[in-house]
Amino acid sequence: MRKLTFILFLFLISSIALFGQQFNDFFYDKACRVDFHLCGNARQTDVYLDKVLQEPFWGGRRHQLTKDLNLGDFRFRILDSTSMKLVYIDGFSTLYHEWQSTPEALKSSKSFEQSIQFPFPKKSVTLVIEKRLNLDNWQELFRYNLTPVDKLIQRKLPQSFPIKNITKTEISEKAIDIAVIAEGYTSKDIKKFYRDAQRLSENLLTHEPFTKYKSLINIYAIAASSVDSGISKPQDGNWKNTAVGSNFFTFYEKRYLTTQNIFKVRDLAALVPYDAIYILANTKTYGGGGIFNFYALTAADNILSNQVTIHEFGHSFAGLADEYFRENADVLDGMYNLKVEPWEPNISTLVQFDKKWKSQLPEGLQIPTPINDENKTKIGVFEGGGYLTKGVFRPYYDCRMHTNKSPEFCLVCKLAVERMILFLTEPTEPKN
Numbered sequence: 001m002r003k004l005t006f007i008l009f010l011f012l013i014s015s016i017a018l019f020g021q022q023f024n025d026f027f028y029d030k031a032c033r034v035d036f037h038l039c040g041n042a043r044q045t046d047v048y049l050d051k052v053l054q055e056p057f058w059g060g061r062r063h064q065l066t067k068d069l070n071l072g073d074f075r076f077r078i079l080d081s082t083s084m085k086l087v088y089i090d091g092f093s094t095l096y097h098e099w100q101s102t103p104e105a106l107k108s109s110k111s112f113e114q115s116i117q118f119p120f121p122k123k124s125v126t127l128v129i130e131k132r133l134n135l136d137n138w139q140e141l142f143r144y145n146l147t148p149v150d151k152l153i154q155r156k157l158p159q160s161f162p163i164k165n166i167t168k169t170e171i172s173e174k175a176i177d178i179a180v181i182a183e184g185y186t187s188k189d190i191k192k193f194y195r196d197a198q199r200l201s202e203n204l205l206t207h208e209p210f211t212k213y214k215s216l217i218n219i220y221a222i223a224a225s226s227v228d229s230g231i232s233k234p235q236d237g238n239w240k241n242t243a244v245g246s247n248f249f250t251f252y253e254k255r256y257l258t259t260q261n262i263f264k265v266r267d268l269a270a271l272v273p274y275d276a277i278y279i280l281a282n283t284k285t286y287g288g289g290g291i292f293n294f295y296a297l298t299a300a301d302n303i304l305s306n307q308v309t310i311h312e313f314g315h316s317f318a319g320l321a322d323e324y325f326r327e328n329a330d331v332l333d334g335m336y337n338l339k340v341e342p343w344e345p346n347i348s349t350l351v352q353f354d355k356k357w358k359s360q361l362p363e364g365l366q367i368p369t370p371i372n373d374e375n376k377t378k379i380g381v382f383e384g385g386g387y388l389t390k391g392v393f394r395p396y397y398d399c400r401m402h403t404n405k406s407p408e409f410c411l412v413c414k415l416a417v418e419r420m421i422l423f424l425t426e427p428t429e430p431k432n
């Protein structure tokens, strides 16, 4: 037994050394950010480069660099330009992709800011940006050779704002770092922002599965100051000058609060090492938004803010889908193609259901699972989700991704969040 323990110990040490070596072989302890524009309409998507930047901190993972969890509407791959071997991969989603399913995208073309971040390479690399076609296939949109010594890579330090460590429990290399950015807070509102960020932090860390891993979560509050206090509400003709220029009424939906100024958001987040971004909006009005591997945004002072905060972080951190739907048409009800299995772990069209929660179901379960008191707390295949009443299924009757009444994530969502926490913090292979 002692010998086996020793062999296991040697294996563990060599695995850690391998992961560490791979990071240091290819990357500096800084971030490379690539800003670009996603342009097109309902039928077409093009990528145009904006700029490349070097940022002072790399807060992301340092292991499993060539693995991903197969999440997001897009992904990017970093290849060593000499060997063309993969050295880094990550998935992401975009507001642009959501817009593509709206009626406006059938009539006109638009451009959206988008930005990705990876560790800063030591050697020339090739960046490949791809769009998801289905669960297993991708279409290449863009290829760019990036030379780290290029003099036009911007190396400016970001504009400074006061920063407070709300919870600092682990060194950032091992932890999940969350950058909480102040939006709609003037310089006079700074104390309120820190209080609001503290509340957000306590709320998140008392919600499972974050509670279980709270010793691995660092939260930084970045007190960016806005000229105006509050948030733009175009539905009322009310526009504000704020740090990241967010607004309600995204895609003409009253409660949908987002920002399209992605480059500004990244400039502020660059003040700390980060895995995830949370934009905290100084308003009482109900609303929010969350985009996978980019940002979550929530109103700080609404009576339902605690619930919405977790819901939006479910989108941005773990790639969870909305499990809700409406009897009347939703602005995003064209998001899911019923002939394709969605990539989000908590909904299914049953096209490739074996890749979802099928193995967890009891034998002989009725599909769709009938809604009755007995089934309301059990795993099943409940019809309705992803903004559609028919053709999209969810694993539980209720969940934090379904309603604000649910006290927590359903089990499938909890496991998806946990998988992401482990992927970002543990040097082991992710299970597919």
Ligand SMILES: [Zn+2]
Residues within 6 Å of the ligand: 323, 346, 396, 398, 399, 400, 401, 409, 410, 411, 412, 413
């Ligand atoms: Zn769920």
